[in-house]
Amino acid sequence: MRNLALGEPSANLPKNILINLKKKIEVLRFGYTESIGTVELRKKVSIHYKQHYDVDVSMENVAITAGASAGIFMSLLSLFEKGSLIAITRPGYPAYKNMIKALGLRAYYIDTSAVNNFQLTTDLIENLPNNIKGIIISSPSNPCGSIISDNEIFNILNICKSKNIKVISDEIYHRVEYQNKKLNTAFNFDKNSIVINSFSKYFLMTGYRLGWIIGDKGFINQIRNLSMNFYLSPSSISQYVANEVFNYYDYFDSIVLKYLENRNYLISKLQSMGISDIIVPEGAFYLYVNISKFNNNSYDFCSRMVNDIGVTLAPGIDFDDKHGNSYVRFSYSCEKIVLEESLNLIKKWL
Ligand SMILES: Cc1ncc(COP(=O)(O)O)c(C=O)c1O
16 A cells, blocks of 8 residues: 555654663653643743744743644634634645534635635635634645745734734644745744644654644643643653754754655656646645546545555545545655655556
8 A cells, every 4th residue: 555645754753862762761751741841842942933933932932732733622722712703724624624613613614726826815814704703824734735925924914913813823834845935933923823833744753742832821821721631731752752853953854855856756747647737835745636637526536546556645525625526635755665656556547
């Protein structure tokens, strides 16, 4: 089975981190920590923000969470009254709508288009109805890898402020970016926005289940109470590992370069199959591809592919229940050889 469906890096952490962990596991006891994470890790996250975004984030602005997933869930729970309308893009990360529903909130779908790389624009935000209470912004996005430029995000945040819309900025794919200039964090433009991030993607720690939230001190205190009752504390062993990753930016950047190589290879290979209408991802490790000339049912397309040649892709219908049947999502965070083998099989199969 060749898996191009999972949103998970195949690379492991730097060897030294793993060696240290092995040694420490025999001598340390990993108990509960503060419910919003250790002081040491929160301080490291705040330094990360100073170094990489040139923004002052104190450790009181940081909560370590059980992945971005718990960060998004607790933020939605703490910010909004039951029944509130929360805007999300279509296509978008499927868990947003599921969490919104599970919490008794209501999703308002913003239909984005291929013309705008399936991303938010100021026009789309300006046209939002007045009863929207919150919005989840995702840049680089899943499933398209498209970004919102700094300029545009600045305008979007301003419009949201004037409309009293609370912004949750999901920045989980930050630093998995392919432009020369790195993206800025929403917190740099507006200290009222809530930022979600994670150790899962750039830092390769998916299974360690660790993320973080940046927000004002009052909000972080609410998260402190929520997480204490929800899961007591994020995993202490994972926090121990996370303390070390900030010494290895060069290593993680080198993995991003491999994704870029994979991205370019994937695009050229698809073009050789006659699929030329491609939105080139500027970040994350996904390519959202229109397959309507082969099949109008993305689920059927993907299940036939897995049955016939053992290659898995994610069906577009998972990300967009309106137009998603015309699309599939490739994940190219795998080893190049897996991508090469899969594409050779797909080429013969199509
Ligand atoms: C856009 C987006 N947000 C959040 C998550 C959740 O990530 P995690 O809980 O592993 O930090 C994912 C996972 O794929 C994602 O794609």
